[in-house]
Amino acid sequence: MLEKLEQIKKTALTALTGIEGEEALNKWKTTHLGRSSAIMDAFKSMGSISKEDRGIMGRTANQVKLALQAALDEKKDALHQAAIQHALQEEKIDVTLPGYAIPRGRLHPATQTLREIYRVFADMGFQIYRSREVETDEYNFQLLNFPPHHPAREMQDSFYVASDADRGDNPILMRTHTSPGQIHAMRELTAEAPDNPPPVRIILPGMCYRYEQVSTRYESQFTQVEGLAVGKDITFSDLKGTLSDFARRMFGQDVASRFRASHFPFTEPSAEMDIECFLCGGAGCQVCKHSGWLEILGCGMVHPNVLSNGGYDPERYTGFAFGMGPERITMLRHHIEDIRYFWANDMRFLEQF
Amino acid sequence: MKTPLTWLKEYVDIDIPIEDLARRMTLAGLEVEEIRYVGYPLPDAAQRREAKVSGFAWGPDEIVVGAIHEVMPHPDADRLVLCKLDDGEKMHTVLTGAPNLFPYKGAGELDPPLKVAYAREGATVIDAYSESAEMEYTSIQRKKIRGVDSYSMACSEKELGISDEHEGIILLDADAPTGVPLVDYIGDIVFDIAITPNFARDANIIGVAREVAAITGAELRCPDLTIPQEGASIQGKVEVEITDPALNPRFCLGLIENAVIQPSPYKVRLRLNLCGVRAINALVDATNYAMLELGEPLHAFDYDILQKRAQNDGAEVPTIITRSAKAGEKLVTLDGEERTLDDFTILVTDQTGPLALAGVMGGADSEINDETANVLLEGAAWNMINTRRTVMAQSLPSEAAYRFSRGVHPALAPQGVMRGLRLMQEWAGGTVAQGLVDEYPNPPHDPTVEITPQNVRRWLGIDLSAEEIAGILESLEFECETPPQSPPRIAAKTPAHRLDIGTGVVGKADLMEEIARVYGYDRVPETRMADALPPQRGNHDLDIEEKLRDMLASLGLQEVINHRLTSPENEARRFPAGEAPEEAYSELVNPISPERSVLRRSLLSSVLNTVESNYRIQDRIAIFEIGPVFLPHEGEELPVEASRLALAITGPRTLPDWGGAVAGEMDFYDLKGLLETALGGLHLGKVRYVGGKNPTFHPGKCADVYLGEGKIGSFGELHPLVRENYDLPGTPLLAAEFNLSAIITAVPALFDVSPIPNQPPVFEDLAIVIDEDIPSEKVAALIRQTGGKILTDLRLFDVYRGDQVGEGKKSLAYSLVYVHPERTLTDKDVLKIRKSIIYRVERELGGKLRD
Numbered sequence A: 001m002l003e004k005l006e007q008i009k010k011t012a013l014t015a016l017t018g019i020e021g022e023e024a025l026n027k028w029k030t031t032h033l034g035r036s037s038a039i040m041d042a043f044k045s046m047g048s049i050s051k052e053d054r055g056i057m058g059r060t061a062n063q064v065k066l067a068l069q070a071a072l073d074e075k076k077d078a079l080h081q082a083a084i085q086h087a088l089q090e091e092k093i094d095v096t097l098p099g100y101a102i103p104r105g106r107l108h109p110a111t112q113t114l115r116e117i118y119r120v121f122a123d124m125g126f127q128i129y130r131s132r133e134v135e136t137d138e139y140n141f142q143l144l145n146f147p148p149h150h151p152a153r154e155m156q157d158s159f160y161v162a163s164d165a166d167r168g169d170n171p172i173l174m175r176t177h178t179s180p181g182q183i184h185a186m187r188e189l190t191a192e193a194p195d196n197p198p199p200v201r202i203i204l205p206g207m208c209y210r211y212e213q214v215s216t217r218y219e220s221q222f223t224q225v226e227g228l229a230v231g232k233d234i235t236f237s238d239l240k241g242t243l244s245d246f247a248r249r250m251f252g253q254d255v256a257s258r259f260r261a262s263h264f265p266f267t268e269p270s271a272e273m274d275i276e277c278f279l280c281g282g283a284g285c286q287v288c289k290h291s292g293w294l295e296i297l298g299c300g301m302v303h304p305n306v307l308s309n310g311g312y313d314p315e316r317y318t319g320f321a322f323g324m325g326p327e328r329i330t331m332l333r334h335h336i337e338d339i340r341y342f343w344a345n346d347m348r349f350l351e352q353f
Numbered sequence B: 001m002k003t004p005l006t007w008l009k010e011y012v013d014i015d016i017p018i019e020d021l022a023r024r025m026t027l028a029g030l031e032v033e034e035i036r037y038v039g040y041p042l043p044d045a046a047q048r049r050e051a052k053v054s055g056f057a058w059g060p061d062e063i064v065v066g067a068i069h070e071v072m073p074h075p076d077a078d079r080l081v082l083c084k085l086d087d088g089e090k091m092h093t094v095l096t097g098a099p100n101l102f103p104y105k106g107a108g109e110l111d112p113p114l115k116v117a118y119a120r121e122g123a124t125v126i127d128a129y130s131e132s133a134e135m136e137y138t139s140i141q142r143k144k145i146r147g148v149d150s151y152s153m154a155c156s157e158k159e160l161g162i163s164d165e166h167e168g169i170i171l172l173d174a175d176a177p178t179g180v181p182l183v184d185y186i187g188d189i190v191f192d193i194a195i196t197p198n199f200a201r202d203a204n205i206i207g208v209a210r211e212v213a214a215i216t217g218a219e220l221r222c223p224d225l226t227i228p229q230e231g232a233s234i235q236g237k238v239e240v241e242i243t244d245p246a247l248n249p250r251f252c253l254g255l256i257e258n259a260v261i262q263p264s265p266y267k268v269r270l271r272l273n274l275c276g277v278r279a280i281n282a283l284v285d286a287t288n289y290a291m292l293e294l295g296e297p298l299h300a301f302d303y304d305i306l307q308k309r310a311q312n313d314g315a316e317v318p319t320i321i322t323r324s325a326k327a328g329e330k331l332v333t334l335d336g337e338e339r340t341l342d343d344f345t346i347l348v349t350d351q352t353g354p355l356a357l358a359g360v361m362g363g364a365d366s367e368i369n370d371e372t373a374n375v376l377l378e379g380a381a382w383n384m385i386n387t388r389r390t391v392m393a394q395s396l397p398s399e400a401a402y403r404f405s406r407g408v409h410p411a412l413a414p415q416g417v418m419r420g421l422r423l424m425q426e427w428a429g430g431t432v433a434q435g436l437v438d439e440y441p442n443p444p445h446d447p448t449v450e451i452t453p454q455n456v457r458r459w460l461g462i463d464l465s466a467e468e469i470a471g472i473l474e475s476l477e478f479e480c481e482t483p484p485q486s487p488p489r490i491a492a493k494t495p496a497h498r499l500d501i502g503t504g505v506v507g508k509a510d511l512m513e514e515i516a517r518v519y520g521y522d523r524v525p526e527t528r529m530a531d532a533l534p535p536q537r538g539n540h541d542l543d544i545e546e547k548l549r550d551m552l553a554s555l556g557l558q559e560v561i562n563h564r565l566t567s568p569e570n571e572a573r574r575f576p577a578g579e580a581p582e583e584a585y586s587e588l589v590n591p592i593s594p595e596r597s598v599l600r601r602s603l604l605s606s607v608l609n610t611v612e613s614n615y616r617i618q619d620r621i622a623i624f625e626i627g628p629v630f631l632p633h634e635g636e637e638l639p640v641e642a643s644r645l646a647l648a649i650t651g652p653r654t655l656p657d658w659g660g661a662v663a664g665e666m667d668f669y670d671l672k673g674l675l676e677t678a679l680g681g682l683h684l685g686k687v688r689y690v691g692g693k694n695p696t697f698h699p700g701k702c703a704d705v706y707l708g709e710g711k712i713g714s715f716g717e718l719h720p721l722v723r724e725n726y727d728l729p730g731t732p733l734l735a736a737e738f739n740l741s742a743i744i745t746a747v748p749a750l751f752d753v754s755p756i757p758n759q760p761p762v763f764e765d766l767a768i769v770i771d772e773d774i775p776s777e778k779v780a781a782l783i784r785q786t787g788g789k790i791l792t793d794l795r796l797f798d799v800y801r802g803d804q805v806g807e808g809k810k811s812l813a814y815s816l817v818y819v820h821p822e823r824t825l826t827d828k829d830v831l832k833i834r835k836s837i838i839y840r841v842e843r844e845l846g847g848k849l850r851d
């Protein structure tokens, strides 16, 4: 009887080695571990075995059954592994084929640069103030200390807007800079507290217009960001500090900047801020007109007349103002050589940002 | 303003390197844009430059002053001559074809000899015959020309990089020292300085020299304005009458008699040339030279012509009258143009009529000419605004107009005349009449401004003592007084050459700039603001706008920004031909082109233009723009600037890929989906989409968007007749335009978030068959209402039309999600709601459940 059990085990295990598929394995299970399998028959015939032999016979039969079961599990696992390995082989793809393109939206480069400027100045406490694009000569020029026929107007040729009435020296025009907003902002604040108006710290972004023949360097429409800080304790050294901080945030911690005297009617003293040309490292190139410096922004201490026009007493308040062209900054940073790209909206340009 | 270094050095000592000087001038407001080396070696290319550098160096041993002692004919070439030339070391025979030597051909030994720029064998000069745009150099080699040995040459200006002149060789002044390196004799370095309007006082050599003196601490020397006045007095020879001192504060005349018209010395002509002024003759050159030097434009009249005009009119002597022109009055200017004048133009006339456009350009009749011997020299001061308006009206920019339209101090008038007379006398001979006729009815006020060290501290953030401040201002010729008092105070009187210093607090600010400039902007420290921060207000509108931009970009739309100037014709294209309504535009008075002649009214039109300009580049376009439109408003002087949002999409739903997935073309519902997502993202509350009427859109594929009772925008598929107005792709084009301010106003400051339910959801599908005409929104609304709070989600997942539901019917299949906040829903609960939905669909919409 023990030999018989050994024989059952041997037969079953031999049969198992040749099995390769799941189906055959199930069949093997039925044959060798099923209800009418040899090992089950052996259990069934246990009753006819003598009492003293029954113990050892039962244990041995059980061991055989467990051995067969273990062999089955092992085989099952082996087959499963093989099947997966096979599938993995079959499913291999060419990973160098391009991915499926997903339509992606982007912000216009002008918006992107504006936001960067907003962020830097927001960190320094400047809030954003926007105002209208169609203005009167009064707000665009006169209140900013450009009297009629002032020579500095030559640098800001305007588009004039038709009006029904003859407005004399106060025609309607497309703003040539965002500076009219300086007057609007100051007047709003002084209206609230005429005797002791609060300090001002704003930036003024927006579209401006100049009567220019459009070329690779000039557009008749351009964005500008101006800044204005007014208070009882604001100095030219603060202006230098604030704008040098801006330059470092915008162009890199190591960027060298310099201030040189210039002229704007609404500031006195006035300055231009240059940064060392990051295209040539200061050695001189086409872009920096061989000077090694790039003009980035104009600035200065707010002219007393402008403060007065805004309602701030220039004997008690000082302030500084600055203005820059985001397109120019974008062009410098991305080696763009044609300013007309900005409003032409060619997707081949916009989709590079 | 081109400023030759040699000229500057006549008035101020300069002992710092050129590049340092350029940098310091630039920082002080005289921006040096270019440094041109004339004969001197250019700086090392590796060295840090402060400006664009150009020029050509002359080898000091190779290019020298030569003396031609004889000009001999070439044995067998008519157009060549042989020169006997002394280069300081020995005699050479030099071959040249310069036509300006031909008059001396065969004239024997020349005494004095002709001084020329002589280039020895091996010298490098500019190749005057090169066709290339780039400068090319050539080195002089020994060769035989027409049988004569040639190894050196006499140079033209072009060969030395002085000018384009190559007709003849340079003939230097007779006193040029033979054998001396040419660069030592006429070499120069020219700064090209950009002069800003407030620096107009520096648009002259003395002005620049004064600045250089101030920033380097050197002494400024003044030009010699004395002249031997050997002639009879000018008094009685001419009268002056100023009719309006506001227009003409000062008018000076001087007289020189028996001058001889001839060329100026070469060194003078070279200087004028380096300054960009063409040399004419000694008399005209003297006026230009004095103007460049002092900043006072001069005008020279032929005195005999004026005298003749006066006598023809029955007068003894000419009377010069200054007045404003009568509108329509005419004058032929010396450029030969007949000009019709405006009433703001100031005229110089005599008793018979106009002579010159004051401060702008002379008239043709009384000009210096080849016969002129007696010159009446005018130096005056003119109203800058009138001058400027005349320059603009007549499009007549000139060196004189440039200066007068920016303001010239009247104190300069007699100085200019004296300087001009002296130069005329020096270069053209003649006798200067004694005295000047000088009418000065309107002297300007040269303000005295009081400032304190505390002012300087408050404005500039630097501490300077009263003495330091006074020292800086005195270096610019302010007269400063510092009375011994406490706190110290400086009273600075503006020097009589500048008009840009104001009074009171404005004057203080003006002085701040002067102090900061001379002190050095680079020396002012960098500080961070210590002033109080203003009240923090934020910018709600911009915040929402930027959020919307981000949302739309995240939905795959590209932001565009168009020109805001357009034409009514372009915008009319958004309507079917002939259906464009009359719309009032804000029009430009001075458009650059008809295509950009008005301010846009429609942002939709802008995005349609962008689609049109891009569809040949790519099939799939999905864009948006945010910006203002300009709507003229009756009774308002300025147009309303209304904020708009516009979108346009067209082309395949997805980008083409090699996998072959086909997702179809975008249609109405793609745009609607975008809008629903974007507006939903702003938590806009109840947005309604209602079938709309808009001539731009397909009447059956157009919706208006409402927020409460207010319409905030509309969208749809472009009307086929509108499409015909554009060059557009064949795919449906969907577009939208919204009133952005209405959206922004409706965005709630805060919104609530519901808790995640604890109870399990129950899902159910429901298909309803109704008449085709009934908008699906009605069915959805009914289901939502009936479901109440426990219906947490309702989604349409299929729309079916066809045999199974019958003609004129559609089936709408919804999936519903029920969740009860407190308990688990039973089948019975759900069945009850389902029954009431079906009941109401049947009763209220005439529909039924689809089996």
Ligand SMILES: [Zn+2]
Pocket: A277, A278, A279, A280, A281, A282, A283, A284, A285, A286, A287, A288, A289, A290, A292, A293
């Ligand atoms: Zn560079």
